[in-house]
Amino acid sequence: METIPLNSPDREFIREVQERSGQNVLACYQCGNCTAGCPYNFAYDLSVSRVMRLVQLGQREAVLKSHSIWLCATCQSCTTRCPNSIDVAKIMDVLRHMAREAGYATERNVKAFGDAFLESVEKHGRVYELGVTATYIRKTGRFWTDVDLAPAMLPKNKLSIKPHEIRGKEHVSEIFKRFRERDAVKENS
Amino acid sequence: MSISVGYYPGCSGSGTSVEYDKSTRAVCKKLGIELHEIDDWSCCGSTPAHTVNHTLSAALSARNLVLAAKQGQEEVVTPCPSCLANLRTASHKIEDEEYRPKVEALLDESCEEAASVASTLQLIIERVGIDAIKKAVVKPLKDLNVACYYGCIMNRPPELMKFDDPENPMAMDKIMEACGATVLPFPLKVECCGAAAGMPKKNIVTELSGRLLEVADSLNTEIIVTACPLCQMNLDLRQGQVNRANGKSYDIPVVYFTQLLGLALGLSAEEVGLSKLVVDPTPRLRFADVL
C-alpha cells in the first residue's frame, strides 16, 4: 500500500472543501457512523469515513479520483446520524463538484446520466424522460439500458412521446447560459 | 374548512408517476384542499443539478418559488420529496441575504418575494389532521397489512425538512391507520432504495431495493405504501429487475399513499390511477374488500 506523506498535506484542498461546504471537516472524529449507515457502501471503493479521513489529510487526488463520490445519492443517512452534525452528504456533493471541475469522472455513466438529465431541462424547461434515456444511450452507447422495462412501461402509457414544452423554457435555458458564463469554478457552493 | 395552496407537481407527475399526481389532486379535492398549479413551472433540477453546482440548483428551483409568489401563492406544496428537497434548499439559500444575490444573478430577477414549500403529506397531516381523515373515511382498508416506506429524503436532513421524526417517521403510518389499515412496523422506513442509480448503476438499485423488499416480505406485507416517485419506480417498475438480480420472485404491490387514502375516501380505482401500477394491487384490494 501507498505511504501517505504527512509532510505535505494539500492545505488548499482542505480549505476549499471546508469553504465550499461550510462544514468543519476537523470536527470528524472518525467514529465511522457515516460508513455504518451508508446504503451505498457495498458499491464504494472508499468508505465515506475514509473519504472524510483523506480530506482531513489533504489527499486531493485520492479523494477526487474515488468512485464513491459519484455513487453517493445524497440519501442523507450520514448527515442525519453524524454525532458531530457534519453535513457529510454536502461534502460528498462538493467533492463531486470539485472532481467535475478538475476533469475527473471515474463513474462515467453517472456523470452521463446527470448531463443528459440537465440537457433535457435546459432544452425543454422540464424533464423529458424518454429524451433523457435517448441522450444517455447516445452518450454511453449502452443501448440495452432498461430495455427490459419497456414491456411493463409501454402499455401503461407512462412515457409521453413528446416533451412537455413550457412557455418559460427560454428563461430556464438562460439560467444555464448565465451559469456557464459566470466563472463557476471558484464559487462558494 | 378550505385550504388553498400553490401546487408543484414535478416532472415525474406527468410521466412515470402520473398516478401520484392524479391521486394527489383527487385526494386534496376530497379533503377540501384547493391546489393551484403554478403556471408555467419548470424542473427543480433534481439530483443532477445539485451534484453539478449548488447555485445552479437553487436558481432552477427558485424560479418556481418566485413564480408562485407572483401568482399570489405564499405556500407551495409538492408530492415529490426530491422536488421538495431542492425547493426547500433553494428557499433556505434565498433567505440568506448573502447567498441570495448569487441566485438572483443566475435567475436575473429578484428572489425577495418567494413562496415557502412543504410536502403534500405534511399539508395533509398538519392542516387537515388525522381526526378529519378518520371522519372522512367511507371505505375502510380493513384487513390490509401495509408497510409505509418514506424514502431517504422525505424527512432528512431534519434541520432542513423540519417534519416528522427523521429516523422513525409516522405521518403515513398515522394516515394509513386512520384509513383502517393494519400498519406493520417496517424498520427500513428511511433506508435508501437506490434512487436515480437505476439507469447508470442498476446493481445499486437491485441491491438496495432488494433489501427493502426482503424485509417487507418477511413482515408479510401485502402492500408497500410510498410517497416518493423514485422509490415507487424502483420498487414497482424495477421489481422484476430486482427479482432477476437476486433470484427472488417477490410480487408486492407498491402504491402511493394518496392512492390508498383516495380509495378509503371513496374514490374509484380509476380516479386514483390504479391501472398505472406495474405490480397489480387489485387482487389484494379485492380480497380485502376495498375494491
Next chain:
Amino acid sequence: MSGSTGLLTEGQDLRIVGFLCNWCSYGGADTAGVARFEQPTDLRVIRVPCSGRIDPLFIARALLSGADGVLVSGCHPRDCHYAEGNFYARRRFEMLKQFLSVTGIDPERFHYTWVSASEGQRWQDVVTSFTERIRKLGPATKMAGGTGYDEECLKEIAAAVSLGDQCPCHKEKA
C-alpha cells in the same frame, strides 16, 4: 494618559474600559491569559463582583469622560454566580445600549456580552473583534466646552438671540 507617560515611542492605545464580573468573565480573561491567547493591548479591565454591580451610569461616565469604547461582560444568563445578577444587568445594559444613539455617542462603542470562566478562546475573540470595531470608529470625540458661559458660548448665545425664532433651540421645541 498613555501619551503623557512618555513610555511609548509610536502610536497610542485606544482607551477601552472593560467591566468584568469576577466569577465568569474575569476568570475567562484569566483563562485566555493562561492559554497565551494573544489580544490587542487597548483594553483595561475593572473587576467587579457581578455584572449586576455594573451601573449603566459607570458606562455612561466612561464614555462621557472620553473612553473610546466600553466592553462589559458577565456570566452567561442562567449561570450567574449570584443567581440573578446578569438578568437585571441584561435589562439595564440593553436600555443604555439603545439609548446611547440619542446622545450622539455611537452605540457601537458600547458592547455587552457573556463569557464564562472556561471560555478563554471566546474572550480572545470578543476582545479582538471589539477592539477592531473601536479602531475602525477611531478615537471618540470628547465632550468639551468647559464651564457654562465661556466667551465662546456667550458669543453663540448672542448669535442665537439675533436669530430669534430661527434659533435651533426654538426649532427643536416647535
Next chain:
Amino acid sequence: MRIGVFICHCGSNIAATVDCPAVAEQAKGLQDVVFTTDTMYTCSEPGQNEIIEAIKEHKLDGVVVASCSPRMHEATFRRALERAGLNRYMLEMANIREHVSWIGKNKERNTVKAFELVSIAVAKLRNNNPLYANKFDVTKRVLVIGGGVAGIQAALDCADAGYQVVMVEREQSIGGKMAKIDKTFPTVDCSSCILGPKMVDVSQHENITLYALSEVEKIEGYVGNFDVQVRKKATYVNWDECTGCGACMEKCPSKKNIDKFNEGISKCTSINIPFPQAIPKKAAINPEGCLMLQKGKCGVCAKVCPTKCIDFEQKDEIITEKVGAVIAATGYDMFDHSVYKQYGAGQYPDVITSLQYERLMNASGPTGGHIIRPSDGKEPKKVVFVQCVGSRDPSVGRPYCSGFCCMYTAKQAILTKDHIPDSDSYVFYMDIRSPGKGYDEFTRRAQEQYGVQYLRGRVSMIYPKGDRYVVRGSDTLAGTQVEVEADLVVLAVGAESAKNAPALAEKMRISYDNYGFFMEAHPKLKPVETNTAGVYLAGSCVGPRDIPTSVGQGSAAAAKVMTLFSKDKLESDPQVSSVNTSRCIGCMKCATTCPFGAIKEVTDRAGNVKAEVIETVCQGCGICTVTCPQGAIQLQHFTDNQILAEVNALCQAQLDF
C-alpha cells in the same frame, strides 16, 4: 495616604514582556504613592517579607501588588498585609500577567498598559477602607443529600468524627446506582457484598438520621447556619412500626407496577420493598397503583400487616432541620436512549440499556441472575454491546465522555461469557478509555482471554430480522461497513445529571454547567468545594465518576466539613452591602431586587422606614447598589466611589476633581 507599589517579575513570566522597573519608576509619580519597587517573585517568602518590611519601614497604609490575577494570589497578599498589621482590605492588585504579559508581545505597549492598570489600582486603593469581619456561631450538624456510595461514605466519615448527620434520600432505599450493579470492575467482586455493610452502618449509626423517600424542599441561611426543610413523602406505612416482614407484598393484588429498582424489566406490587437488602427495609405504597388509594376498595395489606402500620391517610410531612454544612451527593441519571430512534431503543424489547443488563445479570435481580431475552425468555448466544450511546455525541447534546462505560462494558462482556460459555460478544467502541489502576489490563483480558470481538466504530442502525436484530455498524480499522445479527443488544448509555439537579442547585445557590452537573469551586484545586460557603460536593453530581472516585470524594467532602466544624466561630465576609441610613429614603427597591432576601425593612427612631442588610445572608453581588437611586446602599470594597475612581483614573486623569 501612604501607598506602596510592588511590581512582580514573576520570573520571566511578566518581565519578559513588561519593563517592570520602568513601571515601578513611573508609579512613583502617582498620588499618595510613597514607595515603589520591583521584585522577582512577590508571592514567594522573601517577596512577601519585602512587602511586610516596606509597610513597617515606610509606614504604608495601603499596598498595590502588580502581578498575577487576584483570583490566584489575592488571599496570599492579604495575609501578608495582616502579618504586617494592616487591614487585609487595604490591598489592591493589578493583573499584569494574565491580562498583560501573557496576551501581548509588544513590550512598549505592555509596559504602558501595566502602568495604567497600576494607576487604576492606586486610584481605587485611595478610596478603600479597612473592613472587619463579624463572628458568628456554627451549627455542627451536616446535611448529606443523596444516599449513593458517595453520600454514604461522606455521612459515615462525618458521623464517625462525632458530628450529627442528616441524610436525605429521594428513593425508598439508599444505595444509589451501586446497589443495582451486579459486580464491579476491574476486580469483579460483588457490588452488594461491599456496599451492603456500609448501608447497614448508616442505618445503625447513632449520629445519622436518615430520611428516605424524601427531598430537600428549601435551604435558607448561610454557612454554619442553614435552615433546611425536608419533604418526607407519604409512604402510607408507619415506618416506626413497619418491620419489613414483607407480608403485605405477598398479598397485594396490584402486581403490575413498573419496578423502578429493576429498571422496568419486571413488575412489582403496589406496596413494595424495592430489594431484600434495602435500607431502610420498610414498605411503601405507590399511590398510583394502589387500589385502595385509587378506587377506595382493597385494604388487603392493612388486614395482613402484623404490626398494623398501614395508614392510607398519611400525608407528606415537612421537617425542619438546622445544619451548618451541606454535602450534595445526588449522583447521576442514565441518558434517555430512546432519542436514538435508529437503534429502536424503547421499541424493540431486546435492545436494552446497560443498567437493565446489570439487573438481568444480578443474582438478586428478577431473573435470579440468568441472562435471558426480555422478549421470549431465551438465552442469547450473540450479544452486541454498543458504546457511547449518549456520550461523546454533540448532536444529542452530550459531547462529554461518561468515563466509566468502557469499563463496565468490558465487565459485562466478560460476565456474559461466564454466564453463557457458548456465547459470542461484540463491542462497538470509538476509543477505549481505561486509565485507572488495573483498568486497561481488564479490557485487554476481555479481548485476549474471553475473546470478546471489539469493533472500532459506531453503530448506525439496528433493525429486527426474524427474531434477531441486524446491527449495522462500521469497523473503521477494517475501513468498511460490518453487520452482525444479534440476539440481544446492550446499549452502553452514558451518564447525565440527575433530574432536578438544576432546581436543587438553585436551592443551594451553587452553579451548574450546561448539562446540569454542579460546578466545583475550582476544577483542580477545589474539587469538592463550591462557590457557596458551607456547600460541598461528592460523586457524580459533579460529572460522571466511577466508584473509587466517588468514595474518595465522599471522604474528601467529609474532611472539608470537619475542617469547617473544627472552629467554634466563623467570620463573615465583610465585602457585603451596607446602608447609609441618612441617605436611605426607605423605598425598599433594593429589597425587591436582592436575590438572597438579605435586605429587611426597619424603622428608625424617628419612625422612618429604612433598609437594613443582614450581613451573613448578603452574598456581595451589588445588585442593590445599582438599584438604589440615592446611592444609599453601597457594596463594601466595590463602592460607587471606588469604581468611579477607577473609571476616572483611566478616562480623565487630567480632569482630576
Next chain:
Amino acid sequence: MQALAELKEQIRQALPDLDVVIGWQQGYDALHTSPLFIRSEEDIDKLVVNEFCVVNPATYLREMRGGKKVGLVLKGCDSRSVIQLLQEKLLKEEDLTIFGFGCNGVLNHTKLQARFGDIGFITSLENDGTNVTVEAGDKKETVPFTELCADKCLTCSYPNTLQCSHFAGEESAKQADSATDKALEDFEKLTMEERFTFWQDQMRRCIRCYACRNACPMCVCKDHCLANSREPKWLSEDVDVQNNFMFQLIHVMHLTGRCVECGECERACPMDIPIMLLRRKMAGIVRDVFAYNAGTNAEETPPLMCFKVEEPTIEERH
C-alpha cells in the same frame, strides 16, 4: 363649563375629610395659572380648569409624605405620575382622593411666545379645541391647536384621569396625533456627530440649577439626590458640559421605566434646553422592549425591577 362646576361640587363634598386639595387658579394674567391649595370652602371657587393648567399638581406631593389626606385635581397625564408613585409604594392609596376630568390638551407658552413675540402682547385668546384664535397688538391670527400645544399632548394617549375617585364632566375623546414624537423623530434624522455637537452646545448653556429635577414628579430622592452627594460622588461641582450631561444621564437612567413623560422638566428649564428628547427616547425604548407604559397600572412591576429568564424582546448579544 360643565366639568368645572361638577369638580367644584365634588371637592365641596369631599373637603371635610381632606387636609388639602391641590388644583389650579388663575395666575398673574389670563394666560397663566398657578397652583391652588384648597383648605377651606371659600378657596373652592378659585379653581380653574383650562388649557393653561400646565403644572402637574402631583409634583407637590413630594413635600407631603406621611399621613396627610390629600385631594388632587389631575389631568390624565398628571395622574400617571401618581399611579407610578403608588406602584412604587411611595404613596398610600388611602391618603389620596383624585378628582379627574377629560383634558383636551394644554398650551405651550414657549410656542406662543415664539409665534407672537411676547406673551405680554396677547390681549385675548380663544380656544375651540381645534383652533386657537389669538389677538396680539393689532394682529389677529387663528392657528391650529396642534401648533401651539405642549408636545406631550400630540402623543398623549391618556387624556382622561386614570384611577380617580371622582370624575367630572364628559370623557375626552382626544386621540394621539401620532404615535411617535415629531421632535424626537426630527432629531434622530441628525447624524451621530450632529447629535453629539447639539448636546455639547446645549450642555454648555446648562446652568445646573436643577429646576428640571425639582419639577419632576418622579424625583423622590429629595435631599438625597445623587447629584449633590459626596458619598457616593458622581458629579463634581464644576458646571461643565461633561458634568452637566452626566447629570441628565443620571436623571434619565433613574427614570427608566418610571418617567411618565409629563414634560415638567423641560418646561421648568430656564434655558429652554430640550431635555425631553432624552426622556422620550428612553420611554420609547421601554415601550418597545418591555411593552410597558409607566404610570398606567399600579399593580405592575417596573421593568428594571424584574426580569425574565428568557428575554424574547432583547436580542442576544454575542
